[in-house]
Amino acid sequence: MSGSNIRFESLEADVIVVGAGPSGVPAALAAARNGAKVILLEEDAVPGGAPVDMYVAMICGGPRRGIYSEIINYLNENHTLDRQPIIPFNNGEDGCNHWYLPYAYADAIMHFINQEPNITLITNAKVVGLITANDEITGAENSLTTVAGVLVENSPGTQPLEIRAKVTIDATGTGILGEMAGCDVRYGADTKADFGEEFAPEEKDNVVMPCTLMYITQRLQAGPMPDKDELKRGGFVEDKLNRWASAAYDQALQNNRGIYLHWGATVACEDTRDSIALGKAYLQALEMIKHNARVWYNHGFTVHIAPKIGVRECRRVIGDYVLTIYDMLDGTYHHDTIALSSYGLDTWGSTKVGDKELNKLVKPYGIPYRALIPKNTEGLLIAGKSISGSRFVCSSYRVQPIVAQIGEAAGAAAALAVKAGQGLRSVNITKLQSILNIDESQLPRK
Numbered sequence: 001m002s003g004s005n006i007r008f009e010s011l012e013a014d015v016i017v018v019g020a021g022p023s024g025v026p027a028a029l030a031a032a033r034n035g036a037k038v039i040l041l042e043e044d045a046v047p048g049g050a051p052v053d054m055y056v057a058m059i060c061g062g063p064r065r066g067i068y069s070e071i072i073n074y075l076n077e078n079h080t081l082d083r084q085p086i087i088p089f090n091n092g093e094d095g096c097n098h099w100y101l102p103y104a105y106a107d108a109i110m111h112f113i114n115q116e117p118n119i120t121l122i123t124n125a126k127v128v129g130l131i132t133a134n135d136e137i138t139g140a141e142n143s144l145t146t147v148a149g150v151l152v153e154n155s156p157g158t159q160p161l162e163i164r165a166k167v168t169i170d171a172t173g174t175g176i177l178g179e180m181a182g183c184d185v186r187y188g189a190d191t192k193a194d195f196g197e198e199f200a201p202e203e204k205d206n207v208v209m210p211c212t213l214m215y216i217t218q219r220l221q222a223g224p225m226p227d228k229d230e231l232k233r234g235g236f237v238e239d240k241l242n243r244w245a246s247a248a249y250d251q252a253l254q255n256n257r258g259i260y261l262h263w264g265a266t267v268a269c270e271d272t273r274d275s276i277a278l279g280k281a282y283l284q285a286l287e288m289i290k291h292n293a294r295v296w297y298n299h300g301f302t303v304h305i306a307p308k309i310g311v312r313e314c315r316r317v318i319g320d321y322v323l324t325i326y327d328m329l330d331g332t333y334h335h336d337t338i339a340l341s342s343y344g345l346d347t348w349g350s351t352k353v354g355d356k357e358l359n360k361l362v363k364p365y366g367i368p369y370r371a372l373i374p375k376n377t378e379g380l381l382i383a384g385k386s387i388s389g390s391r392f393v394c395s396s397y398r399v400q401p402i403v404a405q406i407g408e409a410a411g412a413a414a415a416l417a418v419k420a421g422q423g424l425r426s427v428n429i430t431k432l433q434s435i436l437n438i439d440e441s442q443l444p445r446k
């Protein structure tokens, strides 16, 4: 290519993981620990996903198991300000909410990745296409799309980099690889007719949960604190110095130093699949933050604004099983459960239907392996918040401890499939569950 010194090349691995966020990192680690050669691709310069680039630095839901608990233990041991591990392990059982600085997450992730020779991490590597083959199956209703790798954006004017693997895991948080593979992808509300959920609306819409621009403030000098009335909506959220406890505003006012996490400004985004619309939402939120940022600054605080706006909801890729509200109401443990979810509906809307408050009725539930396998595909697994579920259930399993378990399961399953030389639907579930150390007795029962 003229004008470029970047040579087109191709790479190969057993497993490609796209996205180094809360689901992608455990996916890569689990695949590597189970013997697969892994290429982990991240479009940002630094791995971490939402906790690092959106400052979504607090943890909700549980249970906190497996590789995720290793990461949190590392954070507790190395990134508390008083250098004391938080005991009991960050379950909120100490009455505190916990959050970690974005750099702390990046450090923890690099610590685990660096220990794993089977992982090649490539950052600034945006996946822009898939390498696929369509197998027409005689008599079958649909053709099967086999995903054989990905195309990574290269320097302008050059060919994309081709990376091939037996299994590709979409841990992008957007389900974009599912869309590229031509899967049935959902966005916004499902209708009653879609999955038979009696609480779902009759009509489809394309509306998703709002986006939030997070920020962190840090006090650099003593002096009078801002008056509560000076601040527009959203004051203190979490006080990190105070053993990262939730601090009531009045309590926080008495502290002369501290570092605080803020849910800065929440805005509707026209379409979270569209990068221009996300840019627009970011600028709108930035404008809304301006007032409070000035107040903090005037009171001796620095203000660190997240580089990306926080996107709660994007695509969901329909798989061999679709999780519905009934999995939550029944507290279902599926025969192929690979992750446990103990978190309510968090839809940013009312969960009251008629005289029923759904959040009082839902129970912890198991996430089946089938929800990670997109229909009519081979060689592709979905991890993270884009797995196959209705919009209701997605609002629950999207939190970090749960997407991390899903990622770990996807990575382990991919390694098993590669080792056995079999397709993803032939993975030995008993073996997978034993690797994940999961059984029904661990499902928290209300």
Ligand SMILES: Cc1cc2nc3c(=O)[nH]c(=O)nc-3n(C[C@H](O)[C@H](O)[C@H](O)COP(=O)(O)OP(=O)(O)OC[C@H]3O[C@@H](n4cnc5c(N)ncnc54)[C@H](O)[C@@H]3O)c2cc1C
Residues within 6 Å of the ligand: 018, 019, 020, 021, 022, 023, 024, 041, 042, 043, 044, 047, 048, 049, 050, 051, 054, 056, 058, 059, 060, 061, 125, 126, 127, 128, 171, 172, 173, 174, 176, 211, 212, 213, 214, 309, 310, 311, 312, 383, 384, 385, 386, 398, 399, 400, 401, 403
């Ligand atoms: C404002 C907000 C508040 C939240 N609050 C909480 C909370 O308090 N507690 C909690 O536990 N959870 C919370 N969540 C939810 C949680 O943070 C996310 O659901 C979770 O991070 C999803 O993990 P993921 O791995 O699926 O995706 P992500 O965290 O989004 O990670 C995906 C990664 O993939 C990369 N990527 C995307 N596309 C490509 C591509 N084409 N090529 C290469 N790389 C790509 C991205 O850069 C990113 O690093 C919140 C979310 C938001 C937005």
